[in-house]
Amino acid sequence: MEYVISVLLSGISVGGQYALIAIGYTLVYGILRLINFAHGDVFMVAGLLGIYLTATLPISISLPLVIVLTVALGFTIERAAYKPLREAPRMSVMISAIGVSYLLQNTATYVTGGQPMTYPTIPFLSDTVNVAGTQTKWVVLITPVLVLILVIALTQLINKTKVGMAMRAVSKDFETSRLMGIKIHSVISVTFIIGSALAAVGSVLFFTNYPAVTPTVGSMPGLKAFVAAVFGGIGSIPGAVLGAFLIGICETIIKGLPSSWDVSVFSDAFTFALLIVILAFKPQGLFGEAATDKV
DSSP, X not given: XXXXXXXXXHHHHHHHHHHHXXXXXXXXXXXXXXXXXXXXXXXXXXXXXXXXXXXXXOHHHHHHHHHHHHHXXXXXXXXXXXXXXXXXXXXXXXXXXHHXXXXXXXXXXXXXXXXXXXXXXXXXXXXXXXXXXXXXXXXXXXXXXXXXXXXXXXXXXXXXXXXXXHHHHHHHOHHHHXXXXXXXXXXXXXXXXXXXXXXXXXXXXXXXXSOEEOTTTTHHHHHHHHHHHHHHOTTOHHHHHHHHHHHHXXXXXXXXXXXXXXXXXXXXXXXXXXXXXXXXXXXXXXXXXXXXXXX
């Protein structure tokens, strides 16, 4: 029983961390119809910022500064790499996103020398607690609660504020929203800012559990978060969150199976096999809306 509780708690925690990244994917896609392939690398940069800033500043200052600098990075990427291509073919924007991803990875390699760096120990989050006889970190318990709070706050922002109304309008009809006087560029920038802030929070939670930070560490969590967004119906925030939790739990269960079965190596493959199954039977995802082409 203790083992089952441990696996479930770990899976829910990892799923919550994927969810914070997946929301960034689904927000950007919902408005721009763009898969921001650099989003996982923004998550990686947030991890490196956490290492360098905590080495020189108190935790109470460095962690908020990590979020601010990550938001600034996301804003800069949108303005420098995506805004000039607003009228360009979608393939051009996708290539630009891939280019930004490699630029961030190569810059991180240059700065760190390509060597793994150890994320600092965050007080309280890294402390252990006993849950039903199972020793776990506080971050494992806090992650799903924090994700729930952030998702509710984001949902309220989208449904109850003028900015949220503008985001919903742009996601429904880009051109009509522009004709109605909505400041398209500002709405898109806000979307990137929100996504980057969530990625920064996710990095603190993720690297508290998995402290090794490398220039490519954002690739796999980024891909899994993308799969979670597609699984739930890309463009749907609740769908992305549900998909992330499901992937996190299933991945942890596979890794926790007896070593004699020798199947833990397939934990990553399972995520992408799940994507294939979902796309085969429900291409729009669990909560996605079926697209209709107008002739």
